[in-house]
Amino acid sequence: MAQSGKTVNGFRFLPPGLTAWIQTLIPDEFAGDIPWKRLTKPLGESTVALVTSAGISLKSDPPFDMEREKQEPTWGDPTFRAIPRETTSPDIDVNHLHINTSYILKDINVMLPLARMVELEQEGMIGRLAPTAFSFYGFQWESTDFIDQAIAPMAETMKAEAVDAALLTPA
Amino acid sequence: MGLAARFLENTGISTVVLTPTHDFHRSVGIPRSAAIEYPYGRPLGAVDDQEGQRQVLLAALSMFETARQPGEIRHLPFAWPEEPKATHWHPPEMSPLIKLYLDDIKRAAKKKKQ
Numbered sequence: 001m002a003q004s005g006k007t008v009n010g011f012r013f014l015p016p017g018l019t020a021w022i023q024t025l026i027p028d029e030f031a032g033d034i035p036w037k038r039l040t041k042p043l044g045e046s047t048v049a050l051v052t053s054a055g056i057s058l059k060s061d062p063p064f065d066m067e068r069e070k071q072e073p074t075w076g077d078p079t080f081r082a083i084p085r086e087t088t089s090p091d092i093d094v095n096h097l098h099i100n101t102s103y104i105l106k107d108i109n110v111m112l113p114l115a116r117m118v119e120l121e122q123e124g125m126i127g128r129l130a131p132t133a134f135s136f137y138g139f140q141w142e143s144t145d146f147i148d149q150a151i152a153p154m155a156e157t158m159k160a161e162a163v164d165a166a167l168l169t170p171a
Numbered sequence: 172m173g174l175a176a177r178f179l180e181n182t183g184i185s186t187v188v189l190t191p192t193h194d195f196h197r198s199v200g201i202p203r204s205a206a207i208e209y210p211y212g213r214p215l216g217a218v219d220d221q222e223g224q225r226q227v228l229l230a231a232l233s234m235f236e237t238a239r240q241p242g243e244i245r246h247l248p249f250a251w252p253e254e255p256k257a258t259h260w261h262p263p264e265m266s267p268l269i270k271l272y273l274d275d276i277k278r279a280a281k282k283k284k285q
Contacts, residue, residue: 010191010194013206013211013260016283021272030200033241035202037183037217039186051176053172066255070267072267083178088203096212099261100260100267103218104212110215110217110218112206112218115221120225123208125229139268141268146175155179155182158182158184165235166179166183168175168188170189
């Protein structure tokens with residue numbers, strides 16, 4: 001159901017206590033520069049990659065490390081996994097200690113919409129879905145190690161695959 | 172995810188973040204946010220709802236061509252059909268971080284009520 005003029009409540013699904021706490025951690029406004037790469041060709045001619053932070057991995061790859069986080073609650077696995085574009089739900093494992101992962105296991109497209117993107121590619125709405133999608137693990141608390149260990153190598157692959165745009169879906 | 176978007180923009184890749192909590196933009200400065208009021212872990216929509224997922228995806232992708240300024244947040248018009256408690260998005264066990272900060276969370280909740 002769509003509601004025109006809707007203002008999204010970013011805390012609607014959180015309990016009030018958790019909302020109050022998170023709001024103490026977020027400043028009133030962002031002060032600083034924001035990087036901006038304009039798309040230089042129509043979306044219908046662009047190569048688009050998908051990236052999620054939901055802790056999705058192929059069953060054939062090592063899973064994200066949840067055991068260390070259980071021992072060290074402010075540590076989050078800083079690595080990433082490549083997810084080929086033809087991946088479907090039976091191919092994946094999902095590890096994330098902050099969400100219910102069962103819905104992604106049933107239908108990967110609720111988080112990483114590979115099948116929907118292939119449909120849009122076939123219709124010419126996007127130029128091409130990149131061969132490789134990616135998952136990293138979104139809970140990083142105050143560490144930025146994941147930038148070097150996950151995001152930088154993901155970007156290298158994207159460049160090699162001539163990616164113009166990336167849709168990012170946090171869990 | 173905001174830091175990842177910033178990194179990619181700096182390497183020449185345009186980004187849109189489809190986010191259930193657009194407020195995090197104020198922490199890191201996200202180039203383009205498509206705000207969706209859907210439960211965590213299902214930003215595209217419900218399991219097997221192909222048409223619903225497609226509509227959210229098209230709305231998010233449209234920002235690549237229509238967003239005009241850095242930091243733009245577009246509020247998507249979609250509404251989840253269930254009340255929050257019925258969505259069961261929480262993990263089966265309280266996360267380690269929440270356990271660690273439970274006293275702080277309770278204090279913040281109490282302060283807000285006052």
